[in-house]
Amino acid sequence: MPDYLLTTSPQMAKRHKRHKRFQWYGRIAIAISISFMLFMFTAIFFRGIGAFQKTMVAVDIQFTESQIDPSGVRDATSLKQANYKPILLQGLQQVIPGATERRDRNNLYKLLSNGAAFDLGARVANTPDLIGTSERVWVAASSEVDLYVKGKIDPREIPEELRRLKDQDIAWIETLRDAGQIKKKFNTAFFTNGDSRSPEMAGILSAAIGSFFSLLICFSIAFPLGILTAVYLEEYAKKSKLTDLIEVNINNLAAVPSIVFGLLGLAIFLNFFNLPRSTPLVGGMVLALMTLPTIIIASRSILRSVPQATRDAALGLGASKTQTTFHHVVPLAMPGMLTGTILGMARALGETAPLLMIGMVAFIVDVPKGVTDVATALPVQIFLWADSPEKGFVELTSAAIMVLLVFLILMNVFAVYLRKKLERRW
Amino acid sequence: MSTDMPANKPIMTARNVDVFYGKKQAIDNVSLDIPENQITALIGPSGCGKSTFLRCFNRMNDTIQICRVKGDIRFAGQDIYDPKVDVVALRSRIGMVFQKANPFPKSIFDNVAYGPRIHSLSDSKEHLEDIVITSLKRAGLYDEVSDRLDEPGTSLSGGQQQRLCIARAIAVDPQIILMDEPCSALDPIATAIIEELMDSMKEKYTIVIVTHSMQQAARVSQQTAFFHLGELVESGDTEAIFTNPEKERTQNYISGRIG
Numbered sequence: 010m011p012d013y014l015l016t017t018s019p020q021m022a023k024r025h026k027r028h029k030r031f032q033w034y035g036r037i038a039i040a041i042s043i044s045f046m047l048f049m050f051t052a053i054f055f056r057g058i059g060a061f062q063k064t065m066v067a068v069d070i071q072f073t074e075s076q077i078d079p080s081g082v083r084d085a086t087s088l089k090q091a092n093y094k095p096i097l098l099q100g101l102q103q104v105i106p107g108a109t110e111r112r113d114r115n116n117l118y119k120l121l122s123n124g125a126a127f128d129l130g131a132r133v134a135n136t137p138d139l140i141g142t143s144e145r146v147w148v149a150a151s152s153e154v155d156l157y158v159k160g161k162i163d164p165r166e167i168p169e170e171l172r173r174l175k176d177q178d179i180a181w182i183e184t185l186r187d188a189g190q191i192k193k194k195f196n197t198a199f200f201t202n203g204d205s206r207s208p209e210m211a212g213i214l215s216a217a218i219g220s221f222f223s224l225l226i227c228f229s230i231a232f233p234l235g236i237l238t239a240v241y242l243e244e245y246a247k248k249s250k251l252t253d254l255i256e257v258n259i260n261n262l263a264a265v266p267s268i269v270f271g272l273l274g275l276a277i278f279l280n281f282f283n284l285p286r287s288t289p290l291v292g293g294m295v296l297a298l299m300t301l302p303t304i305i306i307a308s309r310s311i312l313r314s315v316p317q318a319t320r321d322a323a324l325g326l327g328a329s330k331t332q333t334t335f336h337h338v339v340p341l342a343m344p345g346m347l348t349g350t351i352l353g354m355a356r357a358l359g360e361t362a363p364l365l366m367i368g369m370v371a372f373i374v375d376v377p378k379g380v381t382d383v384a385t386a387l388p389v390q391i392f393l394w395a396d397s398p399e400k401g402f403v404e405l406t407s408a409a410i411m412v413l414l415v416f417l418i419l420m421n422v423f424a425v426y427l428r429k430k431l432e433r434r435w
Numbered sequence: 436m437s438t439d440m441p442a443n444k445p446i447m448t449a450r451n452v453d454v455f456y457g458k459k460q461a462i463d464n465v466s467l468d469i470p471e472n473q474i475t476a477l478i479g480p481s482g483c484g485k486s487t488f489l490r491c492f493n494r495m496n497d498t499i500q501i502c503r504v505k506g507d508i509r510f511a512g513q514d515i516y517d518p519k520v521d522v523v524a525l526r527s528r529i530g531m532v533f534q535k536a537n538p539f540p541k542s543i544f545d546n547v548a549y550g551p552r553i554h555s556l557s558d559s560k561e562h563l564e565d566i567v568i569t570s571l572k573r574a575g576l577y578d579e580v581s582d583r584l585d586e587p588g589t590s591l592s593g594g595q596q597q598r599l600c601i602a603r604a605i606a607v608d609p610q611i612i613l614m615d616e617p618c619s620a621l622d623p624i625a626t627a628i629i630e631e632l633m634d635s636m637k638e639k640y641t642i643v644i645v646t647h648s649m650q651q652a653a654r655v656s657q658q659t660a661f662f663h664l665g666e667l668v669e670s671g672d673t674e675a676i677f678t679n680p681e682k683e684r685t686q687n688y689i690s691g692r693i694g
Contacts, residue, residue, distance in 0.1 A: 247500055318537035324498060326550040326607055327527035337539060
């Protein structure tokens, strides 16, 4: 072996050093970004994980007819609206017999969620046969109790007069806990309820369904419009000043802040066309406006990457322009165009600002049944909860962010799956 | 190898053809006859306009927005640049094979069947299969692929892909086949097969081939046209061009002094 290859010149040492140095710059950059991400995700995870459990109190209920349905008609509405407070209180008093004073009774009852009586009413209305029987029922504890049981508030740190939960309340909670009547259970309400003023009763279902309807509208408008625009501009339109102008403007639109699209939607869809305010219909239309440029740009670059040879082959056989485009070019570009669309939709799913402008920021308890029902969306729900003063909403906010992130990841995974599946690998 | 047969009657005539790309003139006042059932070779150095001229014959230049064609090109007596001419019909009469084999990302069968399908040339499934098999046989490919017609066309070797493209062009039953350097990406063996194929095809089709290999032109063609810098320098019987060129530029090119 010629030994001049083995000499270590000063230039070589320098070159190697530079090589190493830049490698390390890159690694450090990656490490910093990953640690930011990890920090964010762990923070959200540990803050939000608590919301998937909630504190429940077991109460032995006597469903006495005289208290619930004195008339004996068994009318669903009146069963729902009957006064369940005394029944719940009687159940609690079996464990804590000392609370007989009016003030004590009220404090004892406040250990339970506002929603407890409502839930009980719904349960009786569903199965009126319960009346006349007795049963142990798990009902939601109040947010304060929930936070205490989860260890999120430490009564020893705060003087009693500044606490909502007094020493007396804590003693009662401990009594109930010793009796095995306070437990943390899986928080189904979080997935089945709409928004609520009480953190322990609030859920994300109405927001999730609102988001779903909005994206449905967004997709059914933006996908066909975007694809058709891209195909026309790329395959049919003759290059001219006008198409240049259109191209520049589409690129500009992609960079327009989303809140501007919200204002546009407010001015045109709501004020001019008088479409129903705060609905997924309008929300989806605004999101479609926002997503359109992204889809068009992505689709055009995919169409441009279809080799000219494919078009030549078809045209040379005597295929018409339309046959060439729709038999060969569009099928080849379709996986890429779908991926671009899904990524655009994922961005739309996380969008808050334009929805605020068209009024999808309302307090929505009911789950929307269609695109013209008043609704909110997941990111807006997160915004609303983050803005709420109650401490119980802190973990709900993080939990909702986790749900939103799961949806976003699912959409991205779906995009990758589609691309892998539809891609023609010949 | 060219035979000393007299030039057949022309099926295609070009008179005073100019082609412009924007302001740049690529073809300058070219007139040429393409005799029927013969192979005409267009030769010349790179960038001399021979491919551009070839693409005038089936109006493939229409796809280039800045390209303008002037002059008179007639196919069987009909001016093909007449606004009333249907380009789709024209291209179904004048097939094309490209420099780089460009099979569709579909099966071998569908590649060949695509042309007959869009032109509704078959009246039944059996008829379509018949067309496909006949075309593959004429392109000398059938024996190699008969047991895997449903495999993708792109899985074939380069030479086979190019013959698939020839079969695809034949399937539409054209009168003329334009070939734009069909062997430039192939090895000598695959080239020899295609040249042999062309020789047998001229019984039925008229072939115009662009090639930058003078040997190939000498081997396969009966007529040769030499292009240089957008002009047609000399055209005529292949043997005459290669053995006894009239113009000095032709002489210089075939002897390797320019190009």
